[in-house]
Amino acid sequence: MNFVLLFLITIFSLSLFFYGRSKTKTISIKENIKLNALPKFYGYYLVLWCSIPALVFLLVWSLFEPVIIKSIIIETAANQGAIFSDKNEANLIYEKIKAIHLGTYFGDIDSILKESALAYAKFINLFTNSKVVLIFGIIIASVIYSLKKIKNNNKARDDVEAILKGLLFVSSLIAILTTLGIIFSLLFESIKFFSVINVFDYLFGTNWSPQRAFVRDASSITAAEFEELKDAFGFIPLIAGTSFIAFIAMLVAVPIGLFSGIYMAEYASIKVRRISKPIIEILAGIPTVVYGFFAALTVGPFFRQVGENLGLTVSSESALAAGLIMGIMIIPYVSSLSDDVINSVPQSLRDGSYAVGATKSETIKQVVIPAALPGIIGSVLLAVSRAIGETMIVVMAAGLAANLTINPLESTTTITTQIVMILVGDQEFDSPKTQSAFALGLTLFIATLILNYIAQRAVKKYREKYD
Amino acid sequence: MTKEERLKKRHRAEKRFRFYGLTSIFVALLFVVILVQNIFSKGSSAFKKTVINTEVFFDQELLEIQNGASQEEIMEADFYDIMIENLIKAYPAKDRDEEDELLKLFSGDAEIEIKKAFLNDNNLIGKTITLDLTASDDIDQLHKGNYPRDLPEERRRISDFQLVIYDYFVENKKISKNFNNYFFNNGDSRDPELAGIGGALIGSFYSILICLLLAFPVAVLASIYLEEFAPKNKITDFIEININNLAAVPSIVYGLLALQILLSTIQLPRSTPLVAGITLALMTLPRIIIPCRASLKAVPPSIREGALAVGASKFQSVFHHVVPLALPGTLSGTIIGLAQALGETAPLILIGMVAFVVDIPSSPVDPSSSLPVQVYLWSESAERGFVEKTSATIMMLLTFLIVMNFVAVYLRQKFEKRWN
Numbered sequence: 001m002n003f004v005l006l007f008l009i010t011i012f013s014l015s016l017f018f019y020g021r022s023k024t025k026t027i028s029i030k031e032n033i034k035l036n037a038l039p040k041f042y043g044y045y046l047v048l049w050c051s052i053p054a055l056v057f058l059l060v061w062s063l064f065e066p067v068i069i070k071s072i073i074i075e076t077a078a079n080q081g082a083i084f085s086d087k088n089e090a091n092l093i094y095e096k097i098k099a100i101h102l103g104t105y106f107g108d109i110d111s112i113l114k115e116s117a118l119a120y121a122k123f124i125n126l127f128t129n130s131k132v133v134l135i136f137g138i139i140i141a142s143v144i145y146s147l148k149k150i151k152n153n154n155k156a157r158d159d160v161e162a163i164l165k166g167l168l169f170v171s172s173l174i175a176i177l178t179t180l181g182i183i184f185s186l187l188f189e190s191i192k193f194f195s196v197i198n199v200f201d202y203l204f205g206t207n208w209s210p211q212r213a214f215v216r217d218a219s220s221i222t223a224a225e226f227e228e229l230k231d232a233f234g235f236i237p238l239i240a241g242t243s244f245i246a247f248i249a250m251l252v253a254v255p256i257g258l259f260s261g262i263y264m265a266e267y268a269s270i271k272v273r274r275i276s277k278p279i280i281e282i283l284a285g286i287p288t289v290v291y292g293f294f295a296a297l298t299v300g301p302f303f304r305q306v307g308e309n310l311g312l313t314v315s316s317e318s319a320l321a322a323g324l325i326m327g328i329m330i331i332p333y334v335s336s337l338s339d340d341v342i343n344s345v346p347q348s349l350r351d352g353s354y355a356v357g358a359t360k361s362e363t364i365k366q367v368v369i370p371a372a373l374p375g376i377i378g379s380v381l382l383a384v385s386r387a388i389g390e391t392m393i394v395v396m397a398a399g400l401a402a403n404l405t406i407n408p409l410e411s412t413t414t415i416t417t418q419i420v421m422i423l424v425g426d427q428e429f430d431s432p433k434t435q436s437a438f439a440l441g442l443t444l445f446i447a448t449l450i451l452n453y454i455a456q457r458a459v460k461k462y463r464e465k466y467d
Numbered sequence: 468m469t470k471e472e473r474l475k476k477r478h479r480a481e482k483r484f485r486f487y488g489l490t491s492i493f494v495a496l497l498f499v500v501i502l503v504q505n506i507f508s509k510g511s512s513a514f515k516k517t518v519i520n521t522e523v524f525f526d527q528e529l530l531e532i533q534n535g536a537s538q539e540e541i542m543e544a545d546f547y548d549i550m551i552e553n554l555i556k557a558y559p560a561k562d563r564d565e566e567d568e569l570l571k572l573f574s575g576d577a578e579i580e581i582k583k584a585f586l587n588d589n590n591l592i593g594k595t596i597t598l599d600l601t602a603s604d605d606i607d608q609l610h611k612g613n614y615p616r617d618l619p620e621e622r623r624r625i626s627d628f629q630l631v632i633y634d635y636f637v638e639n640k641k642i643s644k645n646f647n648n649y650f651f652n653n654g655d656s657r658d659p660e661l662a663g664i665g666g667a668l669i670g671s672f673y674s675i676l677i678c679l680l681l682a683f684p685v686a687v688l689a690s691i692y693l694e695e696f697a698p699k700n701k702i703t704d705f706i707e708i709n710i711n712n713l714a715a716v717p718s719i720v721y722g723l724l725a726l727q728i729l730l731s732t733i734q735l736p737r738s739t740p741l742v743a744g745i746t747l748a749l750m751t752l753p754r755i756i757i758p759c760r761a762s763l764k765a766v767p768p769s770i771r772e773g774a775l776a777v778g779a780s781k782f783q784s785v786f787h788h789v790v791p792l793a794l795p796g797t798l799s800g801t802i803i804g805l806a807q808a809l810g811e812t813a814p815l816i817l818i819g820m821v822a823f824v825v826d827i828p829s830s831p832v833d834p835s836s837s838l839p840v841q842v843y844l845w846s847e848s849a850e851r852g853f854v855e856k857t858s859a860t861i862m863m864l865l866t867f868l869i870v871m872n873f874v875a876v877y878l879r880q881k882f883e884k885r886w887n
Contacts, residue, residue, distance in 0.1 A: 063733050064733075066734045067732070067733060070734070157780065161780060161781075161782040164782065165692075165696060167688065168688050168689070168691055168692035168696060169692055169696075171684075171686075171689040171692060172688075172689035172692045172693055172697070172706050173706070174685055174689065175689065175709050175710045175713055175753060175756070176705070176709050178713060178724075178749050178752065179709050179712070179713060181724050181728050181749075182716065182721075182723075182724045185723060185724050185726075185727030186723060186724075186727075189727065256494055257491075257495075258491075259487050259488045259490070259491035259492075260491040260492045260495055262488055263485070263491065263492055264492070266488075267485060267488055267489075268492075276492050276496060279496055279499055280495045280496065280499070282499055283495065283498065283499060285806065285807075285810075285868060285872065286810070286865070286868075287810025287811070287839050287842075287864060287868070288810070288813075289810070289839045289840075289842045290502075290810075290842070290861050290864070291502075292843070292846070293842060293846045293857060293858075293861065294502055294505060294506070296846060297846065298505055328495075328498045328502075331498070332495075335495070359477055359478065359480075360484075361480060361483075361484035361485070362477070362480075364484070365484075382715070385715060388717075389716075389717025389718070389719065390717070391718065391719045391812075391813035392813055392843065395813075395816075396843065396846060416717070416719050416813070419723070420719070420813065420816055423722075423723075423726065423817050424816060424817075437723070438723060438727070441719070441720055441723040444717060444719070444720065445717075445720050448715060448716065448717055449716075452711075452712060452715045456711065
């Protein structure tokens with residue numbers, strides 16, 4: 001249906017374009033008046049008026065129709081005596097009703113389901129019909145309005161440009177809408193989570209075991225269940241594991257990245273730079289799932305083998321393997337950014353240092369790096385925020401159990417791993433376990449936001465100093 | 468310490484420092500080489516599959532169809548008996564147990580392969596032809612040399628008797644390697660020898676297409692607004708800060724957004740390229756806007772002023788002059804953004820693309836997988852055959868990424884104007 005409507009709207013718009021263009025042309029010739037714009041702009045004007053209101057309406061309608069129909073149907077089913085205790089069962093019944101309507105349901109059909117399926121068909125029909133009627137109403141109204149404008153010889157180009165400018169503005173608002181969407185979707189579930197679990201129990205608890213928190217009905221939790229829950233969502237092991245793996249990654253990435261950046265900016269010939277820089281940046285372009293595969297199947301077992309030979313017990317999901325590989329992934333972030341930052345240190349500073357007899361490395365260590373330090377710190381912070389938000393490497397190569405440990409040979413888990421583990425596969429609706437993933441997401445979002453803010457401030461301040 | 472000694476020491480420090488720099492670059496390059504080499508050495512064998520050259524006799528009594536049977540008749544006919552009858556003749560087995568072990572050397576699709584041969588030529592009743600039947604995963608890995616045969620029997624998946632048959636096949640040149648068409652055409656499967664990336668390829672294609680259709684126009688329009696029309700005020704600043712922050716939000720957060728808004732609230736179908744495409748579009752949007760704005764900014768003001776001076780409106784100066792000049796940079800930024808989206812895994816896992824999907828999706832609203840998710844799924848499987856399949860999938864993925872990046876670089880170098 002929607003495709004038919006889209007097709008019709010396109011056809012109408014196109015024909016209106018030609019109509020508007022030729023109509024204004026003939027009017028101007030017949031009545032010998034000067035048009036306020038080129039005839040094609042009158043065509044564009046009609047197209048915009050014919051399509052935009054109808055399309056916006058269609059979009060909004062299509063977004064809300066399924067949700068509204070669903071709530072109506074579940075209500076009618078309940079009125080007819082269908083019994084469901086929670087959202088899961090309600091969804092199941094709704095899916096059954098839909099399947100009966102489509103003729104793809106092969107289970108037993110009782111009278112309640114049958115009635116509801118009939119009601120469903122009725123509502124679908126009603127909604128589709130009213131959608132078509134409303135869209136045609138909108139098209140007719142807006143076309144009448146715009147035709148009237150054209151007849152009055154409006155300044156069509158100005159009007160078209162004003163509408164387009166509005167469109168441009170709306171496009172740039174999508175970024176804000178995305179942010180709002182992220183914040184609301186995270187907050188919405190997190191608030192539910194924190195209404196069951198105390199914020200302080202979450203932030204300072206030292207035990208993370210969400211699999212224990214299987215609660216059928218979140219609205220009526222018994223005291224025993226509550227005690228169990230209270231102790232199951234401690235954030236400390238996760239932040240410890242995340243920071244630990246990120247720390248190992250930075251131990252790899254900062255020295256290698258920084259030294260490559262320095263060499264690239266200060267020593268390398270143009271030729272070496274032109275070849276090696278893109279190759280190092282390949283590391284940033286490789287999908288993280290590839291690193292994860294490499295870490296889990298090659299590096300992890302390799303470390304365990306080496307450990308066995310040395311008489312150490314190394315977990316095959318050691319923090320070391322995940323951290324090392326993550327560090328490799330991050331090298332180009334550090335090297336490219338510090339290369340840029342070092343390049344923008346003014347030459348006069350170096351010249352001054354050479355003039356008093358310093359060698360190149362002394363100049364770099366004592367003049368260039370201190371001058372570039374805020375920028376370098378900024379780039380390292382950006383790399384840290386990458387590391388804590390990185391998901392696939394740790395999902396595949398780090399452990400699943402939350403251990404509080406500082407032994408890099410043991411397995412540990414991270415925030416992102418837990419989010420994936422909780423949400424993969426079928427989720428229970430409205431259970432604290434599912435909601436905890438959103439609380440973790442919120443924590444992660446805030447943490448990376450703060451890190452990025454500081455990093456961007458540092459880099460910006462540094463740039464302003466030398467520009 | 469004399470002056471000379473001090474100078475020598477300083478020069479040694481200089482050399483050391485230089486050495487550290489060179490070593491770091493070398494180490495970084497070495498990582499690239501090791502990674503790529505590791506993937507390629509594991510994956511290249513997946514493009515071939517082991518086949519067993521088997522004589523198949525189409526016995527009318529077992530098949531119960533005539534020569535020249537119609538397509539429907541053949542589809543309905545039972546080829547199971549024919550398969551069993553012919554496969555056990557591949558090696559002189561003595562009893563039922565040995566026959567069972569022999570049958571296990573062939574893939575689960577042997578029956579379908581025989582049926583397909585008959586579909587191609589429906590006059591085969593009473594004739595004998597030789598077919599290349601796909602071998603089972605264990606034989607495949609053994610033949611490719613990925614499977615150690617010197618382990619004790621109880622730790623092997625292949626029995627001693629099967630090894631004897633295998634050696635017999637090798638001796639009589641009945642076993643060979645063919646191009647692995649299944650890898651490209653099939654969907655996912657529990658059997659490594661039958662699993663392919665066909666479904667994942669189509670899924671990725673739809674996702675990226677939707678991502679492109681949504682993200683590219685919005686990103687271009689938004690950057691045109693911000694760069695050319697936006698008044699310098701609080702709202703504009705806010706939008707700018709927002710875009711920069713969004714570009715740095717971890718991708719998994721977009722997965723949570725999609726789960727809550729797209730799946731829970733507006734109830735789009737789970738596991739589909741449609742949802743994946745929208746999610747990736749939201750994620751890619753800020754990453755495209757940033758290079759788009761940079762390329763618009765690089766167009767010198769004289770172009771705009773020239774257009775305005777001859778009477779163009781602001782809109783005409785932007786759309787007739789600035790945007791076409793900025794297009795190469797815009798396109799290359801978009802392609803690089805899409806390349807990142809193509810390799811993105813975490814948000815797709817959250818929207819349920821990890822479901823086991825055998826069918827190849829025929830539209831963007833069918834459940835499907837995608838290339839990076841397929842890598843994740845297969846890397847979790849225990850079978851040895853999936854290791855090479857995973858590596859080969861990564862090779863395909865990397866090939867796409869390299870091509871996209873080359874196109875982006877080419878576009879920029881070939882068409883972008885240098886203004887100074």
